[in-house]
Amino acid sequence: MNPEKGSFELSALFQFDPASASPLAWLAVACLVAYLTGAISLWVSRRGWTVGGTFSFVLGCLAWFTATGLSVNRYAEDLVSVLLFQQITLMVAVPPLLLMGSPGRLLLKATPRRGLGRPVLRAALSGYRSRTAMVLLHPAIAIVVAALAFPTLYFSDAVSWFLSLPGGHPLLLTMFLLFGVIAGAPLWSLDPLPRNPSYVVRMADVGIEIQIHAVFGLILLMSSGAMFSWYADDPEAWGMTRALDQAIGGGLVWSYGELPLIIVLVVTLSKWRKSDLRKAKRLQSKEDAELDAYNEYLAEKYGNER
Incomplete structure (x- = not known):
């Protein structure tokens, strides 16, 4: 459903439209309710839960719902730039906010050890320890x-194949969110993980991802014609050409898509420096203790000879 020519405004993308909402939007609502239920139960029982983590998770769910539950979801099938906005939001913006809310730790603390909670905890721990x-x-x-x-996805035109399938658009959005959580967990998660990469590896990962985003965004910015069969025709009802639509998408990848990665790059460098300082301090303390012990030994030995 396109707007009438010349009538489109940016605000039209962010209107609540239940008819065009993705099923993924209601999953965001369910996750938000479940998280708040767990957090409130801990506060009521005076076991405590972080307010900052709760705020982060709530923001993540709201961003998730914005990308999938508002009218932007309907227009993504008309404009590749809108689909890229959804993708960047679900892959790059939402996962850090969800992961910094420590949902795994909340699950373990708030889930009852008896009744229905027992199989839930068992399944969670099994997944945590799994080879997968x-x-x-x-x-x-x-x-x-x-x-x-x-x-x-884009240069093979697989994106057009997905969008041509019944339910292909919701499937794409689900993949984006899952991909984002998988890729973001080692960088953003505050929960303990079965595998923690070194700071060198994290830096390499972020650096390569930044380059991938940059090259992809640059190609879209420089495109002069339609690149994808699903988005072959100019979106005249929106008052733009397809090349402009693709350029807007490329600009989003360069700006909106790169910002969280730059943030994690700075945070990783800061954590790496603090870790090195702590190691140096521990090493210095150990060397000082060994030197003090040696001095005491010398004082005791040669002091007795006198």
């Missing part, structure tokens, strides 16, 4: 995800 989790958290997976979700 170890494989998905391998540093190379984040790079594979970035390559599959951006250049491979």
Whole structure:
């Protein structure tokens, strides 16, 4: 459904339209309700839960719902730039906010140990210890995800194939969110993970992802004609050409898509520096203790000889 020519405004993308909402939007609502239920139960029982983590998770769910539950979801099938907005939001913006809310730790603390809670906890712990989790958290997976979700999906025109399928658009959105959580967990998660990459590996991952986004965005910015069969015709009802639509999408990848990665790059560098300072301090303390012990030994030995 396109707007009438010349009548489109940016605000039209962010109107609540239940008829065009993706099923994924209601999953965001369910996750928000479940999280708040767990957090409130801990506050009521005076076991405590972080307000900052709760705020982060709520923001993540709201961003998730914005990308999938408002009218932007309907217009994504008309404009590739709108689909890219959805993709960047679900892959790059939402996962950090959800992961910094420590949903895994909340699940373990708030779920009852008896009744229905017991199988839930057992399933969660089994998933945490599974080989699948170890494989998905391998540093190379984040790079594979970035390559599959951006250049491979679009330059092979697989995006058009997905959109042509019944339910293909919701399937794409689900993939974007899952890819984002898998790639973002080693970088953003505050929950303990079965595999924690070193700071060097994290820096390499982020650097490669930034390059993938930059090249992909640049190609879209420089495009002069339609690149995807689903988006072959000019969206005249929107008062723009397809090349402009693609350029807007490229600009989003360069700005909106890169910002969280630059933030995680700075945070990782800061954590790396603090970790090195702590190690140096521990090493210095150990050396000082050994030197003091040696001085005491010398004083005791030669002091007695006198």
